Amino acid sequence: MRLQEIDRGDSIVSHLFISFISLVSRMRLPDAARVALYHKDFFSVPMGEWTQAAMRGSSEWSVGERELMAALVAKWNSSSFCVRAHGAVSAKELERSTVDAALADYHAAPISERLKVALEFLETMTLRPTELTSKHAKAVLAAGVSAEALKDAIAVGAVFNIVTRYANTLDFAIPTADEFHRAATMLLKRGYGS
Amino acid sequence: MPAIRPDHSGLAEALRYRVLDGPGVSNRATRKAAAERASGGQAIAASYDDLVRQIGESSHRVTSAQVERLVSEVGSQKAAFEVIVAAALGAGLLRWRSAIKVLDEVSDASAGN
Numbered sequence: 111m112r113l114q115e116i117d118r119g120d121s122i123v124s125h126l127f128i129s130f131i132s133l134v135s136r137m138r139l140p141d142a143a144r145v146a147l148y149h150k151d152f153f154s155v156p157m158g159e160w161t162q163a164a165m166r167g168s169s170e171w172s173v174g175e176r177e178l179m180a181a182l183v184a185k186w187n188s189s190s191f192c193v194r195a196h197g198a199v200s201a202k203e204l205e206r207s208t209v210d211a212a213l214a215d216y217h218a219a220p221i222s223e224r225l226k227v228a229l230e231f232l233e234t235m236t237l238r239p240t241e242l243t244s245k246h247a248k249a250v251l252a253a254g255v256s257a258e259a260l261k262d263a264i265a266v267g268a269v270f271n272i273v274t275r276y277a278n279t280l281d282f283a284i285p286t287a288d289e290f291h292r293a294a295t296m297l298l299k300r301g302y303g304s
Numbered sequence: 305m306p307a308i309r310p311d312h313s314g315l316a317e318a319l320r321y322r323v324l325d326g327p328g329v330s331n332r333a334t335r336k337a338a339a340e341r342a343s344g345g346q347a348i349a350a351s352y353d354d355l356v357r358q359i360g361e362s363s364h365r366v367t368s369a370q371v372e373r374l375v376s377e378v379g380s381q382k383a384a385f386e387v388i389v390a391a392a393l394g395a396g397l398l399r400w401r402s403a404i405k406v407l408d409e410v411s412d413a414s415a416g417n
Contacts, residue, residue, distance in 0.1 A: 152328055152389075156315075156318050156322045160315035189364065235402065235403045239398055239399045242406050257410075261407060264404060275360075275391070276389055279359055279366045279371065
């Protein structure tokens, strides 16, 4: 973590809360959660509301599929923390082998065709946003994805094109595999709202 | 009763408004310039121009020295945090707008048929 104020908390209450949660969970509170506690009114409240809506709101995509989208956006943006964090959540809903296969090559992974075409759209959106044309959207809709579902996927893509950038810039510490597994359980239970 | 669909456009705008137009430790012009730079806009006349450009293009290459320069120039870690999330937001919203634009084009064409 490159900003020490986020690491320790920007108020006595935040500092005590971070210390307490780390103590009772017997693991360092992940940096993503520390950011959510920092300067809350400025960023984490509105960011948490959109993230919660995109990841847990009503959608044709399952929670596991949306978490896999997040993990792949993280892969395209080279965010190790987010790949592992959201890969772990997705693996709790889908099979771990499915998530690993998708992270290696989603085209060949045992996932639905509609998810593959949505991921193709998100890959272009993430890596070459100015190259997106109506042809890309038509290809997704032609595969049986509704316009509402494509908008939901775009929301996941947009949110994680923000999250991965500040995670990389702030240099989020990488927890152990066991800690990611335990954090994933909490994310499934509590969601993303601040 | 059918589930209520999320208002992604409204939530995106609320986030944009809060981070770029709302009150903060840094000034609004600084945050807006960072968001625009990270989405391919004009260079900023500041020592952290390379940082905000890199947040947009390849955030995994950002260094601790770049973040330290930003803190030094804007005067506090809280102000630096605001600039960093403004830049990340600019890059994310560029992608949001680009994608929604092509989806709307297809939806409008279908509605016109």
